Amino acid sequence: MAKLQLQGIRKRYGAVEVVKGIDLTVNEREFVVFVGPSGCGKSTLLRMIAGLEEITGGTLLINGERVNETAPDKRGLAMVFQSYALYPHMSVGDNMAFALRLAGVPKEARDRKVQEAARILQLDSFLDRKPGQLSGGQRQRVAIGRAIVREPRAFLFDEPLSNLDASLRVQMRIEIARLHRTLGATTIYVTHDQVEAMTMADRIVVLNGGIVEQVGTPLELYHAPANLFVATFIGAPKMNILPATARSGKNGATLLDLEGSGPIEVPGDASLQDGQPVSVGVRPEHVSLAESGLIGGSVEIVEHLGDETLAYVMLAPGRMITVRVAPDADVEVGDRVSLAVRTEAMCLFGADGRALRVPNLRQPRPRQVALA
């Protein structure tokens, strides 16, 4: 298994820099997810690690060895592509055995490895079929099988589930996570879907505009986003962002005047100056209906999702807040409601979008796998 180190990795196409100096260490056995909106450079970064794109600047180390100029197959990495990229003219078995055949592995050893991979992926009965005769999910498993038989030092996944329908996607997500636990292989997984990132990752790397916005465990990113971008990108429904102005209160407390509503007291030390403009970030589950809450407004939309209900409350014209309420909560469109905010779970962001205060909510524990 491999440890990958990215040191100041850059990619430039002509005058356009799409990856702008990325430093990152992917530990052995770790499942790291690159997530970001389209065009953020996450696929390019993965392809540079794979060796399919030239690295313009910086150093890529695999187990401490510089591999910038090493051919893709010599890096010991296996990649699963978005389109599966199976060889349509070869049987499933031949697809999986292709790399071994090229490497000159004898037939018996090849067959044994393919059989084993097929067993893990429940593809035993499909080995003689052509990819065209398989369903999307089965093709995806063949693509993964092709990666497994090579016994790579690390797996690279490039948006592997985006061609599948929603229910299959959930199923494959679980399968990939389980596979990772079984094989314990270092994995880098690229996706634009923050749910995939949250559910599968040991650590998430949030990319935007070719730079790393934040690296952390899913819960770290969820509860303590480093900036406004991460705050609004991670989590569905989105974190509420409310503009406010800071003001000193009594006994050294800091008060925040939310636009269109009363002041909120910020617990703890936020070291804000008087009159400083800030953005208050609060998750929908940290807002609740209250008898006499700090803020209030009228309910615009109610979404019943079964296990929960989302209420969209208009605080002031153009200023909507999402509130996660109990499924049986008594809210209807047009209601005037009063809302309480769990101020200890609140995030504060400065005018530059950087987090000013990390909420001292339950600190996420580092996950076991990440330490192994």
Added chain:
Amino acid sequence: MTNATAGRRPSTFSYILMTILGWTAALVMFFPIFWMVMSAFKREIDAIAVPPLFVFEPTLENFAAVQSRANYFGAAWNSIVISVGSTILGTLLALPAAYAMAFYPGRRTKDLLLWMLSTKMMPAVGVLVPMYLLFKNAGLLDTRTGLVLITTLANLPIIVWMLYSFFKEVPGEIIEASRMDGAKPFQQFAMVLMPLALPGIASTALLSIILAWNEAFWTINLTAANAGPLTAFIASFSSPEGLFWAKLSAASTLAVAPILVFGWMTQRQLVRGLTFGAVK
């Protein structure tokens, strides 16, 4: 909804109109060939009859006359050698070129492709004299080797273009997957790309054979009795002693018959290849 349905399925009236138009166009294009074959079986006197004769007593005398005056089988053999030879040579040259341009394009690849095609827009007669002198000095006049070479060069731009388009259809990720699997460039080409692009390569080769078979300008100008293919064979009936329509028609029928049969047999492959999407 109704609009969409109407858009997809033409009304009965326009369907009939389209059918009539289609058949008319096809018949107009087919008529000269039909007339040529008819004339081939007429006596010379019937062939020039005014008004034209649709009913006549068929005869094979023209074919006998043609064969006695010129060597049909020799010319046919030359046609086969030239069209197959130039197709093999051209495809062998074009495959690596198209591969490189499709999968490792440089900044000037598009320009290069356009430039290659632009050579086809130049009137061939413009370079006839230099080509003739080159052929003469190289001792290639009236040789099959020389004709294979010139036909290859004449058709190469089209072969490269077609193969390039077919290669562009092969998803890049499949080639990348083979790179990750450790395939060297030649292995990527032979083990992954070739099998996928085979229908395209086949239709390119078929088209190349047809183009080479029909090539007349260079074959007529650079050959005499020895290496002349069927195009030169037809031409030899057109001049010295005036025009003999029936014999000329018989010679022409003999010349186009093989390629017509060939085209008929391979039309499925040709249509599939020329309408693209052959890979997926």
